[in-house]
Amino acid sequence: MRRFVSSLVVVGLVGVIGCTGTIGPGGDDTHGDDLPATVVFLTPTQHLSRASLALRGVRPSIEDLKAVEADPDALGGIVDRYLDSPEFGATIKDLHNDTLLMRMEYQPLQLPLTATFTNHTVVEINGSAYEEPLRLIEDIVMHDQPYTQIVTADYTLVDGIIAQIWGFPHSGPANVFTRYHWTDGRPSAGVLSTEVLYHRWISAGANYSRGRANLISRAFLCHDFLHSDIVVDTSIDLSDPEVVSNAVVANPSCAGCHQTLDPLASYLMTFANHQPIAQLAQGQRDYPIGGYDPLGENRYRGTNHRPPMFFGVPATKLDGLGKAIADDPRFARCTAARFASYLTEVPLDDVSGAWVARLQKLFVENNFSAKKLARAVVLSDEFRVSHDTNPETADRLIGTQKLRPEQLSRMIRDLTGFRWTTPSGASIRSVPYGTGDLLDGDLVGFRVLFGGIDSYFVTERVHTMNATSSLVAKAAASAAAEYIVEHDAVAAAADRKLFTAAAVGTTDETAVRAQIAYLHARIFGDLVAADSADVDQTYQLFTAAAAASTPKRAWKIVLIAMLTDFRSLFY
Numbered sequence: 273m274r275r276f277v278s279s280l281v282v283v284g285l286v287g288v289i290g291c292t293g294t295i296g297p298g299g300d301d302t303h304g305d306d307l308p309a310t311v312v313f314l315t316p317t318q319h320l321s322r323a324s325l326a327l328r329g330v331r332p333s334i335e336d337l338k339a340v341e342a343d344p345d346a347l348g349g350i351v352d353r354y355l356d357s358p359e360f361g362a363t364i365k366d367l368h369n370d371t372l373l374m375r376m377e378y379q380p381l382q383l384p385l386t387a388t389f390t391n392h393t394v395v396e397i398n399g400s401a402y403e404e405p406l407r408l409i410e411d412i413v414m415h416d417q418p419y420t421q422i423v424t425a426d427y428t429l430v431d432g433i434i435a436q437i438w439g440f441p442h443s444g445p446a447n448v449f450t451r452y453h454w455t456d457g458r459p460s461a462g463v464l465s466t467e468v469l470y471h472r473w474i475s476a477g478a479n480y481s482r483g484r485a486n487l488i489s490r491a492f493l494c495h496d497f498l499h500s501d502i503v504v505d506t507s508i509d510l511s512d513p514e515v516v517s518n519a520v521v522a523n524p525s526c527a528g529c530h531q532t533l534d535p536l537a538s539y540l541m542t543f544a545n546h547q548p549i550a551q552l553a554q555g556q557r558d559y560p561i562g563g564y565d566p567l568g569e570n571r572y573r574g575t576n577h578r579p580p581m582f583f584g585v586p587a588t589k590l591d592g593l594g595k596a597i598a599d600d601p602r603f604a605r606c607t608a609a610r611f612a613s614y615l616t617e618v619p620l621d622d623v624s625g626a627w628v629a630r631l632q633k634l635f636v637e638n639n640f641s642a643k644k645l646a647r648a649v650v651l652s653d654e655f656r657v658s659h660d661t662n663p664e665t666a667d668r669l670i671g672t673q674k675l676r677p678e679q680l681s682r683m684i685r686d687l688t689g690f691r692w693t694t695p696s697g698a699s700i701r702s703v704p705y706g707t708g709d710l711l712d713g714d715l716v717g718f719r720v721l722f723g724g725i726d727s728y729f730v731t732e733r734v735h736t737m738n739a740t741s742s743l744v745a746k747a748a749a750s751a752a753a754e755y756i757v758e759h760d761a762v763a764a765a766a767d768r769k770l771f772t773a774a775a776v777g778t779t780d781e782t783a784v785r786a787q788i789a790y791l792h793a794r795i796f797g798d799l800v801a802a803d804s805a806d807v808d809q810t811y812q813l814f815t816a817a818a819a820a821s822t823p824k825r826a827w828k829i830v831l832i833a834m835l836t837d838f839r840s841l842f843y
Contacts, residue, residue, distance in 0.1 A: 321797035393706025426460035439560030459591035749835035
């Protein structure tokens, strides 16, 4: 019983000291090219659990666990099924938001504020508008189109809210997303053609879209101008626009970056800085609004004075830029590195170069299939490493991964049917906030406190446990346990979500042990016998709690303990 009661403390310490996680008997004898011979691999069922959580954010079913336990070669076919699931589509959006940082709740001028949207909440508006580029990428990946389409596609995804904001046609239910092919003459460049991308990344007047250009370079090429190895000349008077304009051309310290950054920014001047939003906030105009202006193609002549060009290579208009990005070898390599980094929680710069090279080759040879890339990542030797017996090389390996808040939310919902939300009476400039998701929100929610990002103030995740992560995990587990026990206590046997082996009110030891073994499989991914030592410990907790209260209360305590255990929060 002590093991579960103190699980939150243990989890917190694990994050601090860097525990490598569950130690399994290892896998087969094959190794990645640059893996030391001292590594120990996950068991096949542990590998399945890690792949399922990385790709979908949910635990594998008991049937899948048994299939892989009986035949480890079944793993590949199961992963293929996971790649076609809507949960993998959600993961794709999460992955790309970590790069594009679209999910914001903070900038008030980013919200529609007129009577046009009186029937919508801030949550609904943000969930539509800012998700547009992410939904487009999801659509491309889930239909297994070449991943290069994210910067070359001639369409976007539109629902009723997006249609009202930007003036696009939309038919059918307002909450249904449909493909919309550009008809206003804008070049076809996938997410680069979505106005909301530039609405999110507003360019200051004298910045001339340079920040936007660096976003594109960083996101799709993994080339961040801000990390360039250049010594900045601090004698320049940055308060004088004329001095700055001359320096970015004539001063070697500045020109080192600006000679490629500024021509990249020149492509983006067809999208306004969205001063109209400020006017809108003051009630001076109404929706729809439009930011695309074809006349902006020549705006560089009066701003940075550099014609559009892609790292020294001419490319015509925005669609030319998108094609140039797709054709650049850095695009494929950056994509491979980002997928490997996200799915393993290894910092981008620390991902093995040899592994990325193999992934890049497979990615290109398979017509830029993001599904095949993700498959290659989770089936690789690098991904299935449990730990390294050599402490000198252990820190360079993947090791145990912590659930992200989005994964925790999906896992709890899959296990219990519970979504941790709360209605809010708050409003932003008279627009009601709506119902907040406590694991997937920031203004009303704990996403950042569990290690997530808010895409504005906090832009890098934390993959270790700390005090706030432990508190959020405990609160979420308590709410989920309360919900599922009360639900299954009155539901018919066929309608129970989690208590499938025993009724909530039973105290029969055989039935209780069978139910505990089921919970170990669903929550931990461990196939254990009802008379195993693991079940013994959980059964002791159940009997002690039941003796002090009721079986219903005992099951709530057991579920809270299990959902906050290391084996639940890490994989």
